[in-house]
Amino acid sequence: MDAGRSAIRGVGLFGAAVSSMDLRCLALLSLLHCVAVFGDITDGNAEHLKREHSLMKPYQGVGSQWDFSGSTLVTSQYVRLTPDERSKQGSIWNTVPCFLKDWEMHVQFRVHGLGKKNLHGDGIAIWYTKERLQLGSVFGNQEHFVGLAIFLDTFRNDLHGMDRSFPYISAMVSNGSVPYDHGKDGRSTELGGCTAEIRNKDHDTYLAIRYSKGRLTIMVDVDDRNEWKECLDIAGVRLPTGYFFGASAATGDLSDNHDIISMKMYQLMVEHTPEEDSLDWSKIEPSVSLLKSPKDNIDDPTGNFRSTPLTGWKVFLLLLCALLGIVVCAVVGAVVFQRQQERNKRFY
Numbered sequence: 268m269d270a271g272r273s274a275i276r277g278v279g280l281f282g283a284a285v286s287s288m289d290l291r292c293l294a295l296l297s298l299l300h301c302v303a304v305f306g307d308i309t310d311g312n313a314e315h316l317k318r319e320h321s322l323m324k325p326y327q328g329v330g331s332q333w334d335f336s337g338s339t340l341v342t343s344q345y346v347r348l349t350p351d352e353r354s355k356q357g358s359i360w361n362t363v364p365c366f367l368k369d370w371e372m373h374v375q376f377r378v379h380g381l382g383k384k385n386l387h388g389d390g391i392a393i394w395y396t397k398e399r400l401q402l403g404s405v406f407g408n409q410e411h412f413v414g415l416a417i418f419l420d421t422f423r424n425d426l427h428g429m430d431r432s433f434p435y436i437s438a439m440v441s442n443g444s445v446p447y448d449h450g451k452d453g454r455s456t457e458l459g460g461c462t463a464e465i466r467n468k469d470h471d472t473y474l475a476i477r478y479s480k481g482r483l484t485i486m487v488d489v490d491d492r493n494e495w496k497e498c499l500d501i502a503g504v505r506l507p508t509g510y511f512f513g514a515s516a517a518t519g520d521l522s523d524n525h526d527i528i529s530m531k532m533y534q535l536m537v538e539h540t541p542e543e544d545s546l547d548w549s550k551i552e553p554s555v556s557l558l559k560s561p562k563d564n565i566d567d568p569t570g571n572f573r574s575t576p577l578t579g580w581k582v583f584l585l586l587l588c589a590l591l592g593i594v595v596c597a598v599v600g601a602v603v604f605q606r607q608q609e610r611n612k613r614f615y
């Protein structure tokens with residue numbers, strides 16, 4: 268169980284504890300204990316469901332918060348982006364821009380159809396983008412998107428890329444200058460990803476996307492184990508606030524039912540430095556710093572702001588090292604010079 272799901276369970280435990288509590292001293296102690304446990308579970312971060320960015324059964328009254336387009340069909344049990352029919356495109360888009368700096372989106376989805384192995388497609392994409400409701404060839408959305416995309420790609424288009432199995436989940440961040448290459452399954456632009464058996468499952472299948480302090484983490488729960496498995500974890504990702512969440516899917520010559528059961532958005536309570544808070548986050552251009560490999564960034568969750576100028580103590584340390592270097596050189600030089608002089612004296 269990862270921190271995200273644990274945290275939600277923690278919120279539930281906390282709520283139940285408060286409602287059954289009276290105001291006496293013992294109860295207060297229990298409350299303090301609950302808060303302590305809650306703190307342990309969430310690692311100090313409380314998390315909250317944001318209903319304005321969430322889509323949940325039975326989808327009543329979500330018409331003002333979500334737009335449905337193309338082949339999308341809404342029932343009381345699922346939102347079907349495409350049916351198991353050829354050449355369909357459908358999408359859903361949150362009408363409310365997201366101004367959270369740190370968030371986690373949990374998507375429950377279902378991909379299923381009559382097609383046998385490798386005879387189905389194309390998959391679902393989850394979006395956090397500047398524009399919404401733009402039709403196009405990338406899982407029903409535009410190629411030159413601006414923002415973040417997570418692809419649940421169920422069909423292998425690139426027959427040269429046989430080193431990986433499909434379905435394949437990958438992520439891409441774009442400022443709109445480079446398109447997603449559908450023919451290559453987006454390999455040239457992906458930040459990373461993983462193979463995940465997501466199709467025709469009898470149990471529930473989930474995807475989690477976490478963005479916090481410049482770090483993008485994708486987790487899957489598709490094996491009916493009720494625990495998250497890491498798919499991608501990369502620092503140095505810069506995304507602005509004010510973009511829109513959405514989901515889209517497309518079928519081509521091959522097809523599948525692409526269903527969204529729920530999209531639940533949680534705000535992550537993360538502290539930022541005054542320097543970070545003073546930035547206008549809506550002006551950030553989507554980008555990824557690939558100066559370090561993702562694994563090297565594990566100890567540097569603030570990769571987003573890594574390239575800031577040297578701070579005072581770093582300059583001091585550098586100067587100290589330089590000074591020590593000069594002193595060592597001078598001492599060695601003096602010793603060598605003295606010995607040279609002594610040797611020279613012997614020849615006089």
Ligand SMILES: [Ca+2]
Pocket residue numbers: 389420421422423424449452
């Ligand atoms: Ca594909």
